Amino acid sequence: MRTAARLGWLALWLPATVWAGTVQVTVLARDGQPLPDAVVTLEPAGPRAAAPAPAPVTIRQEGLAFVPALTVVPVGSRVTFTNQDRFEHHVRGTTGSPLQAAGREEGFELRMGGRVEGQPAPSASVVLNEAGPVRLGCHLHGSMRGAIYVTDSPWVMRTDAQGRITLNDVPDGPATVRVWHADQLLDSPPRSLNVVSVTPMQFETPIQPRRRR
Ligand SMILES: [Cu+2]
Structure with a gap:
């Protein structure tokens, strides 16, 4: 009885610990304004998902x-x-x-x-x-x-009008964040972050979007 209870407790506890992170990234253009339609990809350092x-x-x-x-x-x-x-x-x-x-x-x-x-x-x-x-x-x-x-990557999103994305169920621990935009001239260097329960990040880029007609 005691073993079963303990195993049940472990089963509940483990996934919650491994998949607890929420990462909120705000991507900024060269002029400091929010950059919409940027693709943000996150890659945890652990085993590949x-x-x-x-x-x-x-x-x-x-x-x-x-x-x-x-x-x-x-x-x-x-x-x-x-x-x-x-x-x-x-x-x-x-x-x-x-x-x-x-x-x-x-x-x-x-x-x-x-x-x-x-x-x-x-x-x-x-x-x-x-x-x-x-x-x-x-x-x-x-x-x-x-x-x-x-x-x-299962953790990919495009930024909204405010330049923001929210990725849920990210494994806790070190991860790499990449940003890509159709109007970029060069790749922005990836950034690392440590995912905890809620991890905000600001990602400044040299990208200046073209004006859409
Ligand atoms: Cu055509």
Whole structure:
């Protein structure tokens, strides 16, 4: 009886201790203002957590834009592009930073015919098996920009209008926090923090977002 009670107590106590952390990150732009639409990824120093299951997503080309402009997906996810415009679009997906990409472009290239009235929108898809950002563009329309962030971390979120994210159930202890934004020129250096029950963090970056039209 006593053993059973003790085991029950342990079972309740262990998960609560290991998964207790809540991390609140505020990301700031170069001018000190909150930076929305930044992707914040947290990686605990301990054993790697299981990657989240792949999930299919759709990105539309609509009104000369990628909609949504930013998509976060687990590694291995299939991304389907559908052209809702009546004219042709290309989808160019480039990995690596823009400075590296100038030298060696990697990624994918899709060609999408225009939508014809009464027919389903033309579509094409890719499976993204490598973690990291993918920048989206169109050869025909230089103003079309979008991004996909591929991650194997279960602790990933994009910042809201106040530049904030809250990650729950983070293992206590040391962890690394990374911030990525579609308008960044260089990777911001990762920061470390020690996760306790509630861990606030302010992440200053040199990123200045472009004005959206
Ligand atoms: Cu286009």
